[in-house]
Amino acid sequence: MIGLRSLLVMGLAGGMLAQCGPKPAPPPPVVLPAAPVKVGPEIGLTVAPVPLNASDASQTAVGRFVYAGGIHVTSADTSRLHGLSDLILTDDNGLEAITDDGDRFSAKLQLDANGRLVGLTNGKLSPLLGVDGEGLRGKSEGDAEGLARLPNGERLVSFERDHRIWRYAVGADGQWSRPAVAPKPATVFPDNEGMEAITAYPAAGPDAYLVGGEEGEAWLCRLSASCQSIAPQTPNDFTWGLSGFAAFQGKALATLHRAYDPVRGWRAQVRFLPDPLLPAAKQYPLATLMLDGQVTRDNFEGIALAAGPNGATRIYLLSDDNGGSMNQRTLLLAFDWTPPPPQPALPPASPKKKRR
DSSP, X not given: OOOXXXXXXXXXXXXXXXXXXXXXXXXXXXXXXXXXXXXXXXXXXXXXXXXXXXXXXXXXXXTTEEEXXXXXXXXXXXXXXXXXXXXXXXXXXXXXXXXTTSEEEEEEEEEOTTSOEEEEEEEEEEEOBOTTSSBOOHHHHHOEEEEEEOTTSOEEEEETTTTEEEXXXXXXXXXXXXXXEEOOOSSOOOTTOXXXXXXXXXXXXXXXXXXXXXXXXXXXXXXXXXXXXXXXXOOSSTTEEEEEEEEETTTEEEEEEEEEETTTEEEEEEEEESOTTSOGGGOOOSEEEEXXXXXXXXXXXXXXXXXXXXXXXXXXXXXXXGGGGGGOOOEEEEEEEOOOOOOOOOOOOOOOOOOO
């Protein structure tokens, strides 16, 4: 270790040598930008359309899930628009998302005359605040994975690595406050496999929310009480991981799962459950969207639901590009699901005649 005295001596010697040696070339002239440069969270977004099936332009649906448009999102203004892990929808076609690096992203959905997703505008990117009012530092603090909006407008963010749930109030100007701690499940999560899924669940109370771990375990939590285990949400194949929740239509819940292996690549599935609080033996999916084979797929981690056209349920899926590794992209896809018509009631059975 070099002491302070040695550092001073070396600095003086270097200065003398610089004075005695040849003079350095003058610095290049400063080139000012041609136009004013923005200072703030606004970022420009580059959006490209994504087909449902790049090999078959005639495919427009997966089962009863009709493709309602998709986009690939990038930005030339920042290197931090990566790792988007979950999203919620706000008023006036607003979208909010959180990232693996502790950032908050917001934008406006752009829909065409038929309600199809065609773009994303008004991009903003800003750091999530910690309890000290400063931005989160490093992956261990900032690895945000789940985002929920409570009925009172507050946001819940679940983190992994440092496994916790934070609650943010939102001001009239849209700014998020410093966070307060919210109840989380009393369990030990693996370092990088924590609380991927979270959604407000008003069917169980105004302060209720559902939490899911990547391995499929699930809990019903409340701001006013501790978390209670409920039936797990695990697909049959152990390679799948739970990555998102979105409650809808009262008690119903959409669950998002993703899987990866070197042979099949990324896959995803969405399942609609009528009531996640029922025992596991009584749960069954109303419908399942499977993204596999030739359809567009990626590391989908975020899901949000909205009202679609003609009484359909609109599903938005957001992918985490992991910083652009493994050819991953930031994709936002939309699907519309309409439940099948109810089966007609069977005619009453005619009474059997008694034998004499």
